[in-house]
Amino acid sequence: MRSEIRDHRIMGDSSSASYIHLVQHLIEKCLIFRMTKEECMEALSKHANIKPVITSTVWNELEKENKEFFEAYAESKSKEDRMSEEETSQMIQKMISDSSKDSDD
Numbered sequence: 001m002r003s004e005i006r007d008h009r010i011m012g013d014s015s016s017a018s019y020i021h022l023v024q025h026l027i028e029k030c031l032i033f034r035m036t037k038e039e040c041m042e043a044l045s046k047h048a049n050i051k052p053v054i055t056s057t058v059w060n061e062l063e064k065e066n067k068e069f070f071e072a073y074a075e076s077k078s079k080e081d082r083m084s085e086e087e088t089s090q091m092i093q094k095m096i097s098d099s100s101k102d103s104d105d
Contacts, residue, residue, distance in 0.1 A: 022099065023050055023058045029095050033088065034077060047092040 026048060030040035037059050041052040063070045 020058060023054055024062065025099070026050070026092075026095060027055065027059055027062060029091070031073065033091060035088070036077070039088070043088055043092050047089060048096055 023044070026044055027040055030043065035043065037056070040059065041055045044050040044055045045052050
């Protein structure tokens with residue numbers, strides 16, 4: 001019974017599930033742009049007002065579920081692949097704008 005109450009508090013609210021889904025979507029975009037976990041946490045905090053602890057928690061869960069992907073991602077990642085801060089800022093703003101349009105539909 002206690003675990004049911006705890007689970008309800010964590011995921012019982014559909015808006016919480018939607019928020020976690022949004023964070024996951026934005027993390028996936030960060031991965032497309034070859035960002036590190038730390039860069040992603042900073043970008044989402046700065047541009048989407050998402051607390052770094054939330055981004056970190058969702059990222060960690062994605063790593064657990066997709067271990068082989070993240071191992072390959074870490075191996076292939078290099079500094080040359082990273083976008084400039086200005087490019088990153090522009091892409092994050094576009095993602096947020098696009099997400100807002102999608103949720104209005």
